[in-house]
Amino acid sequence: MxxxxxxxxxxxxxxxxxxxxxxxxxxxxxxxxxxxxxxxxxxxxxxxxxxxxxxxxxxxxxxxxxxxxxxxxxxxxxxxxxxxxxxxxLPRPATRRPLPRILTHSEIEDFFRRAEDEARSNLPAAVRLLTLIELLYGSGLRATELVSLPLSAVPRDAPFVTVTGKGGLARMVPVGGRAQSALSRWIAIRPEGRFLFPSRGGKHLTRVRLFQLVKDLAVRAGIAPEKVSPHVLRHAFATHLLEGGADLRVLQTLLGHADIATTQIYTHVDSARLVALVNERHPLARGGQRD
The missing domain is CATH 1.10.150.130 (Tyrosine recombinase, N-terminal domain)
Structure with missing residues (x-):
């Protein structure tokens, strides 16, 4: 060898x-x-x-x-x-890791409003799409993790799914109320198959098809399709959680990152919010305010 x-x-x-x-x-x-x-x-x-x-x-x-x-x-x-x-x-090129693209809160609202409006028809394709994007943005799943989820990964009435990530490592990911509601609707009407999002021939929805569905929805929502992808929704999940005060270590666990350095790319949050956080939470800052 x-x-x-x-x-x-x-x-x-x-x-x-x-x-x-x-x-x-x-x-x-x-x-x-x-x-x-x-x-x-x-x-x-x-x-x-x-x-x-x-x-x-x-x-x-x-x-x-x-x-x-x-x-x-x-x-x-x-x-x-x-x-x-x-x-x-070996050559050591100077590289700077690019910041991830994310959607603004208003763009997320427009994106989901369109998906929810379409899902009111209760057509399987529309309900499936709503469920897919709820899990991308609401739970931060990778595209491959999402499309390959077996139905058995979704426990009955439990607020989490079991995901097999990179390197075959499993982790439990919480599922919010909105995503749970969409999941319940989808499971009730989904075709038979061992995967949560089945396709023909006993296979599951492909990553390529997921990308197409997400970009097509962006167009219908009035958002430039080049701004949106399954990975962008995962980035938005992470960034918006961090903005809301989530701990970086918790975020690392949710995203399934082996190294905290990978998660630290999401610390490009609004600097004004960080300054306000220091002024509000730092012991000396609070002492100065009491004085």
Missing amino acids: SAVEEFLAMLAAERGAAANTLSAYRRDLEGAEAAIGDLAGADGAALGRLGTVWADLAPSSVARKASALRQFYGFLVDEGVRGDDPSSA
């Missing part, structure tokens, strides 16, 4: 990496190997040449590829295959 295959096997066995994650690592490692030769025996000079090979790529792509290689060489050192780690020669 090659060193790359052994590394991928370790990711799958020890870290529970998903198939898509393993495929991405494989592409990056095999691409680097095609450019400079055997990775297991490559030295710093060889890795330095990747900067030229990757010159036309976006900084984020370069950072991702370099990260895969650094982890690969760390694995080789840990396994005793190499006594040195040449990954310090």
Whole structure:
């Protein structure tokens, strides 16, 4: 077995990496190997040449590829295959993680008003769409988590669903009253099948179809479709909760983030609200007001 295959096997066995994650690592490692030769025996000079090979790529792509290689060489050192780690020669592009796109509170209201108006027809497609967006915005589910929910993940009369997230890790996600109401309506009229949102052939609704449904609803609600996606609704869930005073650690749990650093992207909340919070809650600020 090659060193790359052994590394991928370790990711799958020890870290529970998903198939898509393993495929991405494989592409990056095999691409680097095609450019400079055997990775297991490559030295710093060889890795330095990747900067030229990757010159036309976006900084984020370069950072991702370099990260895969650094982890690969760390694995080789840990396994005793190499006594040195040449990954310090890899390019380190300066990247700034972009802030997530979110919808304003008024846009969310317009979006849901349209979905609710359409669902009054009680047509299955309209009720399904309302349920989908209630779970995206009301519970912060990822698109893949949502469409692949089995019916058994929704306990009877319980205010939560059991979600299998990245790496096969399960978490319990609370479901608000609005989403519960939509879920009850949908379960009463949904077609038979083991998935909550079944499709033909015993499969479930696809991510692509979910994206189409959400963007089409945005158009009907008078919102530019490029502003809306399932992930944007998840971002709005997180940001609006944080604005309402939610704790960052709680938000991390709700979103299923393995690392709190991923959740911290949502701290781009209104600076005026943060100043007001300090003035209102800080002990010295309260003492000054009493004086």
